[in-house]
Amino acid sequence: MITFDKVSKTFPDGTLAVENLDFELPTGKITVFVGPSGCGKTTSLRMINRMIEPTGGRILIDGKDVMSQDAALLRRSIGYVIQHAGLFPHRTVIENVMTVPNLIGTDKKKSRATAMELLLRVGLTESMANKYPVQLSGGQEQRVGVARALAADPPVMLMDEPFSAVDPIVRAGLQTEFLRLQGELGKTIAFVTHDIDEAIKLGDKVAVFREGGHLAQYASPQELLENPANDFVADFVGRDRGFRSLSFDSSGVLVLDSVDSVRSGSEILVLDDAGRPLGWAGPGIADERSPLSVAGTFTAADSLRVVTDLAISSPVGIAVRVNDSGVADGIIRHPSLVRQLDERRRQRAGTAS
């Protein structure tokens, strides 16, 4: 657990970067610091490993004040990943990964084996080990950066906008793999981003910072979307927060109509012999032999957001659910979905008050 105990930071020029910051980062979880630029989120992150030193208050890692420890030794015990990876260009990939083990004095053979394992773990191949950073793409560099931070198996990781310098597609892939990796490792992670979508996707907890280094809200992503503490948070989270909050609820709660209800009539779901949906047909829609594409189905494991999106984008306003073998086992019409979402909202309002 990382504790911010009334932490303040005033820079020598008088700028107040962080004021009276008071919150806790839970062990084994990802806590995302998010906010506009100049809000003190990076300063707060960098105070954890003393890259910046607080001018007031204390930061404790598992109850131990970071200022009471030798700065270099403290940093070796904390993983550190930064925006442009900051790899050492004169060292090979494997040498980069072995940086902290070498500083600690781990046996070379052992740290080499660990480093090799980590490369595979972050999605690189053994053939990359002896390449130099100039030979890597931006996404590969970030993977090496993550492997390097993990090399000495630190319980705490600090990540400062690690994925913001790569293109959106690579970023989405890195985020997904990062979550998978965290599922295996369970590190205590502090993660800085200016991208609210990234914060909501990755965070177990999200700390929204506002100008002057104040904490505007500290909550789970879902709570942030559904109950923003104030206008600043509501505005920062964005306009489609209602829609995005649907990602946190399973579609399992929905009452569906049977597939038989769309086997005849004005909208017909065309199935193959096994019962898998092929497309939509019907008078004024399409011929049964060349039906309109279903363009996606959902399973009981998908979120309400997926179902809503499917219902909106379907040519007939109907989302189709399939079971694990792809056989259609239920449908939901747009009006029915809206009614059920409305009921969900009422229930929530009821439990909240």
Place this chain on the structure above:
Amino acid sequence: MDYLEYLLDPEHWDLAVTGNIPSLVVDHLYYTVITLVIASLIAIPVGLYIGHTGRFSFVAINAGNAGRSLPTLGLIILLVTVIGFGLLPVIIALVILAIPPILTSTYAGLRAINPASVDAAKGMGMRPIQILFRVEIPMALPLILSGLRSATLQVVSTATVASYVGLGGLGRLLVDGLALNQYDRVIAGAVVVAALAIVLDLIASSVQRLVVSPGVSGRALTRTSNKAPSSSVGPATATAG
């Protein structure tokens, strides 16, 4: 008159004869090496300090310009009048000549380092001295060495002035040749100085290949493009630039 007569005369290469060319080369190298060692011992630490801290950077920037405009011969004569004849005034003048290129390029090399790498080094728990020797110097090495190489060339060619104040070295051929109107002797001096400069630069470039990581010299990139594109490395390399 044969312009190359002096150069090609075997007698002038005979080690038993006083003033033979090989012994002049040895003298010349001696001045050059002493100068470069002293200049490096001064300029590299100062350049590292200025580049690392960013303080007094005007010194590094102005040193380059001042160095170019300083007349070494005038300086030697001034020093000789102050200190007297001998090796010392010559070495001082040559060191003053050699410091600016080394200092300026060491400073520039350190300033050109990607700050993210230094931030990462610090954030992973390297101590300042480890950052300097394990990260900053290896990354700045191509520029530091190129400064050393240009200093070497300048010192080799300028060390001829040592002869004006009675010392040896290849300058003897120039000074004596001019005094005696023996132009083939002057040409011999010029040719050997030029050859020596080229040989030293070739040696320096081989040393540079040995000590500079392929990751910062750019060789890592050319190396892969020569290889058959194995796995996904080809396109990755193309986007890395």
